Amino acid sequence: MKTRLLFAAFTLFVVAGTGYGLGFQKRVRVNREFDLKAGSQVIVKEGKFKLTFVELVEDSRCPEGVDCIWAGNGKICVTVIKGSHKAVSFELNTTTDPKSFTFQGYDITLMKLAPYPKANVETKKLNYVATLKVTRRGM
Secondary structure (H helix, E strand, O other): OHHHHHHHHHHHHHHHHOOOOOOOOEEEOOOOEEEEEOOOEEEEOOOOEEEEEEEEEEEOOOOEOOOOOOOOOEEEEEEEEOOOOOOEEEEEEOOOOOOEEEEOOEEEEEEEEEOOOEOOEOOOHHHOEEEEEEEEOOO
């Protein structure tokens, strides 16, 4: 009985440590690009704040295989929250401004948005992935 209890505790410890336990959130570092799926959240380790890719607002980018007058734009809504403060929402764009948002001395920049649209192919909003980069201002 004691052996089973120890094994169960060890398994729970290993599972929690690998990120499959309850409450796990991906941690990212400044000055490194990272992917954030729509509806997902990460913790920026150095700034101790959370970023959430709330939703795709628009994707008017010119689909592959189509001739367009302009490249179009992809726009996402992101929230940032630190501690018990109120969440701050902002939008980032692929082509037009703003492409970055500043929060407590950190610049949050949209590097790319995937998947790129294809003619006659609909992509569900939750299948979008934003590549973001957080940098410390003045560094």
